[in-house]
Amino acid sequence: MYNVNLMQSVELNHEQAGSIVAQVLKEDFEFISKEVAEMSFKRNLKPHEYEDLRNNIEMRDAMKSLLRYYMTHRDYTEFMELQRVYGNVE
Numbered sequence: 001m002y003n004v005n006l007m008q009s010v011e012l013n014h015e016q017a018g019s020i021v022a023q024v025l026k027e028d029f030e031f032i033s034k035e036v037a038e039m040s041f042k043r044n045l046k047p048h049e050y051e052d053l054r055n056n057i058e059m060r061d062a063m064k065s066l067l068r069y070y071m072t073h074r075d076y077t078e079f080m081e082l083q084r085v086y087g088n089v090e
Contacts, residue, residue, distance in 0.1 A: 022070040026079060029063045032056050033088035060089075 012020070039045065039053045068076050083089045 018070045025063050025067050032060045
């Protein structure tokens with residue numbers, strides 16, 4: 001959950017802004033990855049569920065690319081390893 005109330009402007013440098021974007025992407029990536037994992041094990045997907053699964057895989061892959069951009073290589077590698085341990089990605 002994000003709750004921001006500001007009465008004044010806040011200046012962020014490029015690294016700080018990128019860190020915020022990466023944090024949001026990480027949380028969304030985990031959520032979508034869990035949905036993909038759950039749906040992948042479900043038998044007899046209905047047509048709309050199959051379409052949802054394909055869309056979620058597409059979004060997850062796009063987020064993965066963005067995470068590589070916004071995170072350091074070390075942080076990205078550690079995050080993806082945790083996702084593998086959790087069973088969210090292969």
